[in-house]
Amino acid sequence: MTVLGLVGSSCGGLDTRFRAELAAPAAGRGHRLAITLTPAAHRWLDAAGELDGLAALTDLPVRSVSRLPGEPRPHPDPAVFLFAPASANSVAKLALGIADNQALTVLGDVLGDPAATIVVGYQVQDTRFRHPAWRRHLDTLAEAGVRIRRLEYGEPWSDILDLLPGPTP
Numbered sequence: 001m002t003v004l005g006l007v008g009s010s011c012g013g014l015d016t017r018f019r020a021e022l023a024a025p026a027a028g029r030g031h032r033l034a035i036t037l038t039p040a041a042h043r044w045l046d047a048a049g050e051l052d053g054l055a056a057l058t059d060l061p062v063r064s065v066s067r068l069p070g071e072p073r074p075h076p077d078p079a080v081f082l083f084a085p086a087s088a089n090s091v092a093k094l095a096l097g098i099a100d101n102q103a104l105t106v107l108g109d110v111l112g113d114p115a116a117t118i119v120v121g122y123q124v125q126d127t128r129f130r131h132p133a134w135r136r137h138l139d140t141l142a143e144a145g146v147r148i149r150r151l152e153y154g155e156p157w158s159d160i161l162d163l164l165p166g167p168t169p
């Protein structure tokens with residue numbers, strides 16, 4: 001079963017759509033989910049009572065904090081990642097190589113590895129495109145081989161799953 005590294009950050013709709021439109025359909029397509037959340041995303045999903053439902057979709061722990069030195073690594077190394085929803089903040093940090101939380105650490109460790117597939121679905125307001133560095137961040141990720149798409153407000157997030165390679169049994 002293919003392990004899918006599913007990474008989520010704190011975008012509007014996360015609390016109601018992350019499980020229903022990303023995690024559950026990905027599991028339904030046969031992916032074994034290794035879920036990692038930014039600290040803010042974890043707080044939002046905890047407050048919404050969504051963590052138990054997410055945990056029920058996978059045999060692997062839902063992560064947001066790094067392991068202690070000496071602790072075993074709780075997730076295997078996925079060859080395929082879906083980072084969605086990806087906030088403007090986390091996209092910028094990933095493009096710059098900042099790894100100040102576990103979600104950005106797992107993504108930053110594989111970014112640029114030709115053996116890894118990374119799909120990023122970002123959700124931002126139109127005004128983000130006025131930021132002088134924004135397009136450069138998107139270009140940086142695309143040049144590193146990331147399949148990157150914008151999640152449009154009002155469109156189902158699950159469409160981004162079509163960019164993933166199919167799971168292998």
Ligand SMILES: Cc1cc2nc3c(=O)[nH]c(=O)nc-3n(C[C@H](O)[C@H](O)[C@H](O)COP(=O)(O)O)c2cc1C
Binds near residue numbers: 012040041088123125
């Ligand atoms: C209700 C709410 C909705 C938000 N929606 C978005 C969003 O859709 N996209 C985005 O880039 N930031 C959004 N933000 C701002 C991010 O949550 C904020 O920049 C945060 O620091 C991102 O942290 P993270 O990337 O580590 O999860 C939202 C914030 C709130 C409170």
